[in-house]
Amino acid sequence: xxxxxxxxxxxxxxxxxxxxxxxxxxxxxxxxxxxxxxxxxxxxxxxxxxxxxxxxxxxxxxxxxxxxxxxxxxxxxxxxxxxxxxxxxxxxxxxxxxxxxxxxxxxxxxxxxxxxxxxxxxxxxxx
Amino acid sequence: xxxxxxxxxxxxxxxxxxxxxxxxxxxxxxxxxxxxxxxxxxxxxxxxxxxxxxxxxxxxxxxxxxxxxxxxxxxxxxxxxxxxxxxxxxxxxxxxxxxxxxxxxxxxxxxxxxxxxxxxxxxxxxxxxxxxxxxxxxxxxxxxxxxxxxxxxxxxxxxxxxxxxxxxxxxxxxxxxxxxxxxxxxxxxxxxxxxxxxxxxxxxxxxxxxxxxxxxxxxxxxxxxxxxxxxxxxxxxxxxxxxxxxxxxxxxxxxxxxxxxxxxxxxxxxxxxxxxxxxxxxxxxxxxxxxxxxxxxxxxxxxxxxxxxxxxxxxxxxxxxxxxxxxxxxxxxxxxxxxxxxxxxx
Numbered sequence: 001x002x003x004x005x006x007x008x009x010x011x012x013x014x015x016x017x018x019x020x021x022x023x024x025x026x027x028x029x030x031x032x033x034x035x036x037x038x039x040x041x042x043x044x045x046x047x048x049x050x051x052x053x054x055x056x057x058x059x060x061x062x063x064x065x066x067x068x069x070x071x072x073x074x075x076x077x078x079x080x081x082x083x084x085x086x087x088x089x090x091x092x093x094x095x096x097x098x099x100x101x102x103x104x105x106x107x108x109x110x111x112x113x114x115x116x117x118x119x120x121x122x123x124x125x126x127x
Numbered sequence: 128x129x130x131x132x133x134x135x136x137x138x139x140x141x142x143x144x145x146x147x148x149x150x151x152x153x154x155x156x157x158x159x160x161x162x163x164x165x166x167x168x169x170x171x172x173x174x175x176x177x178x179x180x181x182x183x184x185x186x187x188x189x190x191x192x193x194x195x196x197x198x199x200x201x202x203x204x205x206x207x208x209x210x211x212x213x214x215x216x217x218x219x220x221x222x223x224x225x226x227x228x229x230x231x232x233x234x235x236x237x238x239x240x241x242x243x244x245x246x247x248x249x250x251x252x253x254x255x256x257x258x259x260x261x262x263x264x265x266x267x268x269x270x271x272x273x274x275x276x277x278x279x280x281x282x283x284x285x286x287x288x289x290x291x292x293x294x295x296x297x298x299x300x301x302x303x304x305x306x307x308x309x310x311x312x313x314x315x316x317x318x319x320x321x322x323x324x325x326x327x328x329x330x331x332x333x334x335x336x337x338x339x340x341x342x343x344x345x346x347x348x349x350x351x352x353x354x355x356x357x358x359x360x361x362x363x364x365x366x367x368x369x370x371x372x373x374x375x376x377x378x379x380x381x382x383x384x385x386x387x388x389x390x391x392x393x394x395x396x397x398x399x400x401x402x403x404x405x406x407x408x409x410x411x412x413x414x415x416x417x418x419x420x421x422x423x424x425x426x427x428x429x430x431x432x433x434x435x436x437x438x439x440x441x442x443x444x445x446x447x448x449x450x451x452x453x454x455x456x457x458x459x460x461x462x463x464x465x466x467x468x469x470x471x472x473x
Contacts, residue, residue: 009217013217013218013220014215014218015213015215015218016213016214016215016218017213017214017215039143041206041209042209042214043214074214075209075212075213075214075215075216075217076209076214076216077216077217078216078217078220078251079217079220081217082217
Protein backbone atom coordinates (compact mmCIF):
# COMPACT_ATOMS: atom_id res chain seq x y z
CA UNK A 1 0.00 0.00 0.00
CA UNK A 2 2.72 2.48 1.01
CA UNK A 3 4.71 1.64 -2.12
CA UNK A 4 1.69 2.21 -4.35
CA UNK A 5 0.91 5.52 -2.65
CA UNK A 6 4.52 6.60 -3.10
CA UNK A 7 4.43 5.78 -6.80
CA UNK A 8 1.12 7.61 -7.25
CA UNK A 9 2.48 10.71 -5.55
CA UNK A 10 5.77 10.57 -7.42
CA UNK A 11 4.31 10.31 -10.91
CA UNK A 12 0.82 11.85 -10.68
CA UNK A 13 0.96 14.16 -7.65
CA UNK A 14 -2.18 12.33 -6.58
CA UNK A 15 -4.15 13.97 -3.74
CA UNK A 16 -4.58 11.99 -0.52
CA UNK A 17 -8.27 11.31 -1.08
CA UNK A 18 -7.70 9.93 -4.57
CA UNK A 19 -4.75 7.82 -3.41
CA UNK A 20 -6.85 6.26 -0.64
CA UNK A 21 -9.81 5.50 -2.90
CA UNK A 22 -7.75 2.64 -4.40
CA UNK A 23 -7.58 0.96 -1.02
CA UNK A 24 -11.22 1.32 -0.07
CA UNK A 25 -11.47 -2.48 0.12
CA UNK A 26 -9.36 -2.28 3.29
CA UNK A 27 -11.78 -1.80 6.14
CA UNK A 28 -9.76 0.83 8.01
CA UNK A 29 -9.26 2.97 4.87
CA UNK A 30 -12.97 2.87 4.11
CA UNK A 31 -13.75 3.82 7.70
CA UNK A 32 -11.20 6.65 7.56
CA UNK A 33 -12.71 8.09 4.35
CA UNK A 34 -16.20 7.98 5.84
CA UNK A 35 -15.10 9.75 9.03
CA UNK A 36 -13.15 12.33 7.02
CA UNK A 37 -16.22 13.03 4.87
CA UNK A 38 -18.21 13.66 8.02
CA UNK A 39 -15.87 16.58 8.82
CA UNK A 40 -13.18 15.03 11.01
CA UNK A 41 -9.60 16.16 10.40
CA UNK A 42 -7.82 13.63 8.20
CA UNK A 43 -5.05 12.69 10.71
CA UNK A 44 -7.67 12.17 13.42
CA UNK A 45 -9.91 10.09 11.14
CA UNK A 46 -6.90 7.96 10.10
CA UNK A 47 -5.70 7.41 13.66
CA UNK A 48 -9.20 6.50 14.92
CA UNK A 49 -9.73 4.03 12.09
CA UNK A 50 -6.39 2.33 12.76
CA UNK A 51 -7.42 1.96 16.43
CA UNK A 52 -10.94 0.78 15.72
CA UNK A 53 -10.37 -1.53 12.76
CA UNK A 54 -10.97 -5.19 13.57
CA UNK A 55 -8.78 -6.31 10.67
CA UNK A 56 -5.75 -4.54 12.14
CA UNK A 57 -6.07 -6.25 15.53
CA UNK A 58 -3.43 -8.78 14.46
CA UNK A 59 -0.88 -5.97 14.13
CA UNK A 60 1.56 -5.25 16.93
CA UNK A 61 1.28 -1.95 18.77
CA UNK A 62 4.52 -0.76 17.13
CA UNK A 63 3.11 -1.45 13.67
CA UNK A 64 -0.06 0.44 14.47
CA UNK A 65 2.02 3.38 15.68
CA UNK A 66 3.86 3.43 12.36
CA UNK A 67 0.57 3.51 10.47
CA UNK A 68 -0.72 6.32 12.68
CA UNK A 69 2.46 8.35 12.28
CA UNK A 70 2.21 7.95 8.52
CA UNK A 71 -1.36 9.32 8.64
CA UNK A 72 -0.15 12.34 10.60
CA UNK A 73 2.45 13.21 7.98
CA UNK A 74 0.56 12.16 4.83
CA UNK A 75 -0.26 15.17 2.64
CA UNK A 76 1.30 17.78 4.90
CA UNK A 77 4.40 18.61 2.86
CA UNK A 78 5.54 19.24 -0.68
CA UNK A 79 6.32 16.47 -3.15
CA UNK A 80 9.89 15.78 -2.02
CA UNK A 81 8.77 15.73 1.59
CA UNK A 82 6.01 13.25 0.81
CA UNK A 83 8.40 10.96 -1.05
CA UNK A 84 10.83 11.03 1.88
CA UNK A 85 8.01 10.35 4.32
CA UNK A 86 6.79 7.39 2.25
CA UNK A 87 10.33 5.97 1.98
CA UNK A 88 10.87 6.39 5.73
CA UNK A 89 7.72 4.49 6.68
CA UNK A 90 8.29 1.84 4.01
CA UNK A 91 11.71 1.21 5.61
CA UNK A 92 10.18 1.14 9.09
CA UNK A 93 7.58 -1.40 8.03
CA UNK A 94 10.34 -3.40 6.26
CA UNK A 95 12.46 -3.47 9.43
CA UNK A 96 9.50 -4.60 11.53
CA UNK A 97 8.77 -7.32 8.99
CA UNK A 98 12.37 -8.55 9.11
CA UNK A 99 12.27 -8.59 12.93
CA UNK A 100 9.06 -10.58 12.81
CA UNK A 101 10.61 -13.05 10.35
CA UNK A 102 13.66 -13.51 12.59
CA UNK A 103 11.45 -14.01 15.61
CA UNK A 104 9.47 -16.57 13.67
CA UNK A 105 12.69 -18.39 12.80
CA UNK A 106 13.88 -18.29 16.41
CA UNK A 107 10.70 -19.19 18.22
CA UNK A 108 8.77 -21.00 15.49
CA UNK A 109 10.46 -24.39 15.98
CA UNK A 110 10.47 -23.98 19.75
CA UNK A 111 6.71 -23.35 19.89
CA UNK A 112 6.15 -26.22 17.48
CA UNK A 113 8.25 -28.62 19.58
CA UNK A 114 6.56 -27.39 22.78
CA UNK A 115 3.15 -27.99 21.23
CA UNK A 116 4.02 -31.56 20.25
CA UNK A 117 5.53 -32.27 23.67
CA UNK A 118 2.54 -30.81 25.51
CA UNK A 119 0.19 -32.82 23.32
CA UNK A 120 2.15 -36.00 23.98
CA UNK A 121 2.19 -35.25 27.73
CA UNK A 122 -1.56 -34.73 27.80
CA UNK A 123 -2.08 -37.93 25.83
CA UNK A 124 0.11 -39.90 28.30
CA UNK A 125 -1.77 -38.43 31.27
CA UNK A 126 -5.10 -39.32 29.70
CA UNK A 127 -3.95 -42.90 28.96
CA UNK B 128 -26.28 29.93 -7.47
CA UNK B 129 -27.48 32.59 -5.06
CA UNK B 130 -24.94 34.60 -3.09
CA UNK B 131 -25.86 33.08 0.28
CA UNK B 132 -25.21 29.55 -1.02
CA UNK B 133 -21.93 30.69 -2.59
CA UNK B 134 -20.89 32.07 0.81
CA UNK B 135 -21.73 28.78 2.53
CA UNK B 136 -19.89 26.79 -0.15
CA UNK B 137 -16.80 28.98 0.21
CA UNK B 138 -16.62 28.58 4.00
CA UNK B 139 -17.01 24.79 3.91
CA UNK B 140 -13.20 24.49 4.07
CA UNK B 141 -12.82 26.69 7.18
CA UNK B 142 -12.07 25.00 10.52
CA UNK B 143 -15.30 23.99 12.33
CA UNK B 144 -15.32 26.62 15.11
CA UNK B 145 -14.87 29.57 12.77
CA UNK B 146 -17.24 28.04 10.24
CA UNK B 147 -20.07 27.89 12.75
CA UNK B 148 -19.46 31.57 13.60
CA UNK B 149 -19.61 32.51 9.92
CA UNK B 150 -22.69 30.37 9.29
CA UNK B 151 -24.58 32.31 11.95
CA UNK B 152 -23.97 35.67 10.30
CA UNK B 153 -27.05 37.63 9.23
CA UNK B 154 -28.44 36.82 5.79
CA UNK B 155 -27.72 40.28 4.41
CA UNK B 156 -24.04 40.04 5.36
CA UNK B 157 -23.74 36.56 3.80
CA UNK B 158 -25.22 37.81 0.54
CA UNK B 159 -22.95 40.82 0.25
CA UNK B 160 -19.64 39.43 1.49
CA UNK B 161 -16.83 39.23 -1.06
CA UNK B 162 -13.85 38.31 1.12
CA UNK B 163 -13.21 36.57 4.43
CA UNK B 164 -9.77 37.41 5.75
CA UNK B 165 -8.28 35.04 8.29
CA UNK B 166 -5.02 36.00 9.98
CA UNK B 167 -3.18 33.95 12.54
CA UNK B 168 -4.06 35.04 16.12
CA UNK B 169 -5.83 38.12 14.82
CA UNK B 170 -9.51 39.07 14.43
CA UNK B 171 -11.58 37.58 11.61
CA UNK B 172 -12.38 40.27 9.06
CA UNK B 173 -15.13 40.19 6.46
CA UNK B 174 -15.16 42.52 3.48
CA UNK B 175 -18.03 43.29 1.15
CA UNK B 176 -19.91 46.13 -0.48
CA UNK B 177 -20.67 47.27 3.07
CA UNK B 178 -16.94 47.83 3.77
CA UNK B 179 -14.75 46.09 6.31
CA UNK B 180 -16.35 44.46 9.38
CA UNK B 181 -15.34 42.28 12.36
CA UNK B 182 -17.21 39.42 13.98
CA UNK B 183 -17.78 39.26 17.74
CA UNK B 184 -17.38 36.04 19.69
CA UNK B 185 -21.17 36.00 19.93
CA UNK B 186 -21.43 36.06 16.13
CA UNK B 187 -22.53 39.69 15.82
CA UNK B 188 -21.01 41.95 13.18
CA UNK B 189 -19.15 45.03 14.35
CA UNK B 190 -17.74 48.15 12.65
CA UNK B 191 -14.75 48.30 14.96
CA UNK B 192 -12.33 45.77 16.29
CA UNK B 193 -12.77 45.24 20.03
CA UNK B 194 -11.47 42.82 22.65
CA UNK B 195 -14.63 40.85 22.03
CA UNK B 196 -13.79 40.29 18.35
CA UNK B 197 -13.46 36.63 17.36
CA UNK B 198 -9.87 35.60 16.80
CA UNK B 199 -8.66 32.69 14.71
CA UNK B 200 -5.75 30.79 16.24
CA UNK B 201 -2.65 29.72 14.33
CA UNK B 202 -3.74 26.08 14.78
CA UNK B 203 -7.08 26.86 13.15
CA UNK B 204 -5.28 28.63 10.30
CA UNK B 205 -3.18 25.50 9.74
CA UNK B 206 -6.28 23.32 9.91
CA UNK B 207 -8.08 25.60 7.42
CA UNK B 208 -5.04 25.54 5.13
CA UNK B 209 -4.95 21.72 5.24
CA UNK B 210 -8.67 21.52 4.54
CA UNK B 211 -8.28 23.94 1.60
CA UNK B 212 -5.54 21.68 0.20
CA UNK B 213 -7.69 18.58 0.79
CA UNK B 214 -4.88 17.45 3.14
CA UNK B 215 -2.69 17.22 0.01
CA UNK B 216 -0.15 20.04 0.08
CA UNK B 217 1.96 18.20 -2.52
CA UNK B 218 -0.90 18.25 -5.07
CA UNK B 219 -1.40 22.00 -4.63
CA UNK B 220 2.28 22.95 -4.56
CA UNK B 221 2.19 25.07 -7.74
CA UNK B 222 -1.01 26.85 -6.72
CA UNK B 223 0.51 27.63 -3.31
CA UNK B 224 3.60 29.07 -4.98
CA UNK B 225 1.33 31.16 -7.23
CA UNK B 226 -0.32 32.49 -4.08
CA UNK B 227 -3.81 31.04 -4.27
CA UNK B 228 -5.74 27.77 -4.38
CA UNK B 229 -8.94 27.42 -6.38
CA UNK B 230 -11.78 25.85 -4.44
CA UNK B 231 -14.89 24.08 -5.57
CA UNK B 232 -17.30 26.69 -6.93
CA UNK B 233 -14.51 28.88 -8.32
CA UNK B 234 -13.80 30.52 -4.95
CA UNK B 235 -10.18 31.30 -4.23
CA UNK B 236 -8.07 31.10 -1.14
CA UNK B 237 -5.14 33.51 -1.20
CA UNK B 238 -2.27 32.18 0.90
CA UNK B 239 0.35 34.20 2.81
CA UNK B 240 3.22 32.65 4.69
CA UNK B 241 6.98 32.49 4.87
CA UNK B 242 8.60 31.89 1.52
CA UNK B 243 11.37 29.32 1.22
CA UNK B 244 13.78 30.60 -1.44
CA UNK B 245 16.35 28.82 -3.54
CA UNK B 246 18.46 31.01 -5.83
CA UNK B 247 15.96 33.91 -5.89
CA UNK B 248 13.02 31.64 -6.54
CA UNK B 249 10.33 30.65 -4.07
CA UNK B 250 10.25 26.87 -3.89
CA UNK B 251 7.88 26.43 -0.96
CA UNK B 252 5.74 28.34 1.52
CA UNK B 253 5.83 27.45 5.19
CA UNK B 254 4.13 28.80 8.34
CA UNK B 255 0.93 29.96 6.66
CA UNK B 256 -0.10 33.14 8.45
CA UNK B 257 -3.04 34.52 6.46
CA UNK B 258 -5.78 33.16 4.25
CA UNK B 259 -8.01 35.37 2.15
CA UNK B 260 -11.15 33.55 1.03
CA UNK B 261 -12.52 35.31 -2.02
CA UNK B 262 -16.08 34.38 -2.81
CA UNK B 263 -16.61 33.95 -6.54
CA UNK B 264 -19.50 35.58 -8.32
CA UNK B 265 -20.51 34.95 -11.91
CA UNK B 266 -22.01 37.78 -13.96
CA UNK B 267 -24.04 36.64 -16.91
CA UNK B 268 -24.70 39.01 -19.78
CA UNK B 269 -21.87 41.49 -19.18
CA UNK B 270 -20.55 40.80 -22.70
CA UNK B 271 -23.95 41.21 -24.42
CA UNK B 272 -23.05 44.59 -25.90
CA UNK B 273 -19.72 43.32 -27.27
CA UNK B 274 -21.30 40.20 -28.74
CA UNK B 275 -24.16 42.07 -30.40
CA UNK B 276 -21.99 44.89 -31.77
CA UNK B 277 -18.87 43.04 -32.85
CA UNK B 278 -19.79 39.41 -33.44
CA UNK B 279 -23.03 39.69 -35.43
CA UNK B 280 -21.14 38.99 -38.69
CA UNK B 281 -18.92 36.17 -37.42
CA UNK B 282 -15.90 35.90 -35.16
CA UNK B 283 -13.56 38.84 -34.68
CA UNK B 284 -10.33 39.32 -32.77
CA UNK B 285 -10.82 41.68 -29.86
CA UNK B 286 -8.67 43.27 -27.16
CA UNK B 287 -10.46 44.10 -23.92
CA UNK B 288 -8.45 46.88 -22.27
CA UNK B 289 -9.02 48.28 -18.83
CA UNK B 290 -7.45 49.18 -15.49
CA UNK B 291 -7.37 46.54 -12.71
CA UNK B 292 -10.83 45.66 -11.32
CA UNK B 293 -12.71 46.94 -14.38
CA UNK B 294 -14.10 43.48 -15.18
CA UNK B 295 -11.87 42.36 -18.06
CA UNK B 296 -11.79 38.71 -16.98
CA UNK B 297 -15.51 38.67 -16.22
CA UNK B 298 -16.23 39.96 -19.73
CA UNK B 299 -13.88 37.37 -21.31
CA UNK B 300 -15.63 34.60 -19.36
CA UNK B 301 -19.06 35.77 -20.51
CA UNK B 302 -17.79 36.07 -24.10
CA UNK B 303 -16.56 32.47 -23.94
CA UNK B 304 -19.90 31.33 -22.54
CA UNK B 305 -21.80 33.05 -25.34
CA UNK B 306 -19.44 32.28 -28.25
CA UNK B 307 -19.04 28.60 -27.43
CA UNK B 308 -22.57 28.29 -26.10
CA UNK B 309 -24.41 28.83 -29.38
CA UNK B 310 -25.61 32.41 -28.90
CA UNK B 311 -24.22 33.32 -32.33
CA UNK B 312 -26.20 30.48 -33.96
CA UNK B 313 -23.01 28.43 -34.02
CA UNK B 314 -21.17 26.63 -31.28
CA UNK B 315 -17.73 28.03 -32.08
CA UNK B 316 -14.78 25.89 -31.01
CA UNK B 317 -13.25 27.90 -28.21
CA UNK B 318 -10.06 27.31 -26.25
CA UNK B 319 -9.29 29.20 -23.06
CA UNK B 320 -5.64 29.45 -22.05
CA UNK B 321 -6.14 29.99 -18.33
CA UNK B 322 -2.66 30.59 -16.96
CA UNK B 323 -3.81 31.78 -13.54
CA UNK B 324 -7.13 29.91 -13.28
CA UNK B 325 -8.95 33.21 -13.39
CA UNK B 326 -11.32 32.56 -16.27
CA UNK B 327 -12.58 29.01 -15.85
CA UNK B 328 -11.28 28.22 -12.32
CA UNK B 329 -10.69 24.54 -13.05
CA UNK B 330 -10.75 22.26 -10.02
CA UNK B 331 -10.18 18.53 -10.39
CA UNK B 332 -10.49 18.83 -14.17
CA UNK B 333 -13.88 20.57 -14.05
CA UNK B 334 -14.37 24.27 -14.80
CA UNK B 335 -16.05 25.82 -11.79
CA UNK B 336 -17.31 28.75 -13.86
CA UNK B 337 -19.66 28.37 -16.81
CA UNK B 338 -17.51 28.98 -19.88
CA UNK B 339 -19.82 27.49 -22.51
CA UNK B 340 -20.47 24.12 -24.05
CA UNK B 341 -17.95 23.96 -26.88
CA UNK B 342 -15.01 25.20 -24.89
CA UNK B 343 -11.73 23.49 -23.95
CA UNK B 344 -9.46 24.79 -21.23
CA UNK B 345 -5.69 24.68 -21.04
CA UNK B 346 -5.44 25.13 -17.32
CA UNK B 347 -2.30 26.75 -15.87
CA UNK B 348 -0.46 26.63 -19.20
CA UNK B 349 1.85 29.58 -19.72
CA UNK B 350 -0.01 31.74 -22.27
CA UNK B 351 2.55 31.56 -25.07
CA UNK B 352 2.92 27.80 -24.79
CA UNK B 353 -0.82 27.30 -24.30
CA UNK B 354 -1.69 29.24 -27.44
CA UNK B 355 0.73 27.16 -29.52
CA UNK B 356 -0.56 23.93 -27.96
CA UNK B 357 -4.16 24.96 -28.66
CA UNK B 358 -3.37 25.73 -32.30
CA UNK B 359 -1.50 22.45 -32.76
CA UNK B 360 -3.90 20.12 -31.02
CA UNK B 361 -7.38 21.58 -30.56
CA UNK B 362 -8.14 23.31 -33.91
CA UNK B 363 -9.81 26.27 -32.21
CA UNK B 364 -11.81 28.94 -34.00
CA UNK B 365 -11.17 31.40 -31.20
CA UNK B 366 -8.66 31.46 -28.35
CA UNK B 367 -9.37 33.40 -25.19
CA UNK B 368 -6.67 34.43 -22.73
CA UNK B 369 -6.23 36.96 -19.98
CA UNK B 370 -3.66 39.71 -19.50
CA UNK B 371 -1.27 39.34 -22.38
CA UNK B 372 1.95 41.08 -21.58
CA UNK B 373 5.04 39.10 -22.40
CA UNK B 374 6.74 39.09 -25.76
CA UNK B 375 6.32 35.36 -26.26
CA UNK B 376 2.54 35.81 -25.73
CA UNK B 377 2.57 38.28 -28.61
CA UNK B 378 4.62 35.98 -30.83
CA UNK B 379 2.31 33.04 -30.09
CA UNK B 380 -0.72 35.21 -30.93
CA UNK B 381 0.99 36.27 -34.16
CA UNK B 382 1.51 32.62 -35.02
CA UNK B 383 -2.17 31.90 -34.22
CA UNK B 384 -3.40 34.79 -36.33
CA UNK B 385 -1.36 33.48 -39.23
CA UNK B 386 -3.14 30.14 -38.78
CA UNK B 387 -6.54 31.80 -39.11
CA UNK B 388 -7.49 31.67 -35.43
CA UNK B 389 -9.33 34.59 -33.82
CA UNK B 390 -8.38 35.90 -30.37
CA UNK B 391 -10.13 37.57 -27.48
CA UNK B 392 -7.57 38.82 -24.98
CA UNK B 393 -7.37 41.34 -22.19
CA UNK B 394 -4.73 43.94 -21.56
CA UNK B 395 -3.98 46.10 -18.53
CA UNK B 396 -4.41 49.63 -19.87
CA UNK B 397 -6.80 52.30 -18.70
CA UNK B 398 -6.48 54.59 -21.72
CA UNK B 399 -5.41 54.98 -25.26
CA UNK B 400 -2.04 56.27 -24.10
CA UNK B 401 -1.35 53.19 -22.02
CA UNK B 402 -2.16 50.81 -24.88
CA UNK B 403 0.25 52.77 -27.06
CA UNK B 404 3.01 52.28 -24.52
CA UNK B 405 2.84 48.49 -24.72
CA UNK B 406 5.19 47.36 -27.47
CA UNK B 407 3.78 43.86 -27.67
CA UNK B 408 0.19 45.10 -28.10
CA UNK B 409 1.37 47.71 -30.56
CA UNK B 410 3.14 45.09 -32.62
CA UNK B 411 -0.01 42.95 -32.72
CA UNK B 412 -2.10 45.91 -33.80
CA UNK B 413 0.49 46.73 -36.49
CA UNK B 414 0.30 43.28 -38.03
CA UNK B 415 -3.50 43.43 -38.02
CA UNK B 416 -3.94 40.67 -35.45
CA UNK B 417 -6.96 42.40 -33.91
CA UNK B 418 -10.10 43.89 -35.38
CA UNK B 419 -11.41 45.82 -32.38
CA UNK B 420 -10.32 47.26 -29.06
CA UNK B 421 -12.86 47.64 -26.27
CA UNK B 422 -11.86 50.08 -23.55
CA UNK B 423 -13.49 49.64 -20.16
CA UNK B 424 -14.39 52.48 -17.84
CA UNK B 425 -12.48 52.69 -14.59
CA UNK B 426 -13.66 54.24 -11.35
CA UNK B 427 -17.24 53.07 -11.79
CA UNK B 428 -18.76 49.64 -11.28
CA UNK B 429 -17.03 46.82 -13.20
CA UNK B 430 -17.77 45.76 -16.81
CA UNK B 431 -18.84 49.19 -18.06
CA UNK B 432 -17.68 49.84 -21.64
CA UNK B 433 -16.19 53.23 -22.29
CA UNK B 434 -15.40 53.01 -26.00
CA UNK B 435 -15.20 50.66 -29.01
CA UNK B 436 -12.33 51.23 -31.44
CA UNK B 437 -11.87 49.74 -34.86
CA UNK B 438 -8.21 48.84 -35.07
CA UNK B 439 -7.76 50.70 -38.39
CA UNK B 440 -8.65 54.03 -36.75
CA UNK B 441 -6.68 53.18 -33.68
CA UNK B 442 -3.62 52.31 -35.71
CA UNK B 443 -3.67 55.66 -37.51
CA UNK B 444 -4.00 57.48 -34.23
CA UNK B 445 -1.26 55.41 -32.66
CA UNK B 446 1.19 55.98 -35.46
CA UNK B 447 0.65 59.72 -35.72
CA UNK B 448 3.49 60.64 -33.41
CA UNK B 449 5.15 57.66 -32.02
CA UNK B 450 7.83 55.07 -31.77
CA UNK B 451 7.84 51.85 -33.79
CA UNK B 452 9.11 48.56 -32.52
CA UNK B 453 10.25 45.31 -33.91
CA UNK B 454 11.03 42.09 -32.06
CA UNK B 455 14.43 40.58 -31.76
CA UNK B 456 14.77 36.89 -31.13
CA UNK B 457 17.72 36.24 -28.89
CA UNK B 458 19.41 32.89 -29.09
CA UNK B 459 17.59 31.79 -25.94
CA UNK B 460 13.90 32.18 -25.27
CA UNK B 461 13.95 35.90 -24.48
CA UNK B 462 12.30 38.38 -26.79
CA UNK B 463 13.27 42.02 -26.57
CA UNK B 464 11.73 45.01 -28.32
CA UNK B 465 13.99 47.06 -30.53
CA UNK B 466 13.21 50.58 -31.66
CA UNK B 467 13.47 50.53 -35.43
CA UNK B 468 12.29 54.05 -36.26
CA UNK B 469 10.98 57.17 -34.58
CA UNK B 470 8.09 59.38 -35.69
CA UNK B 471 7.88 57.58 -38.98
CA UNK B 472 6.31 54.33 -40.04
CA UNK B 473 8.92 51.73 -41.07
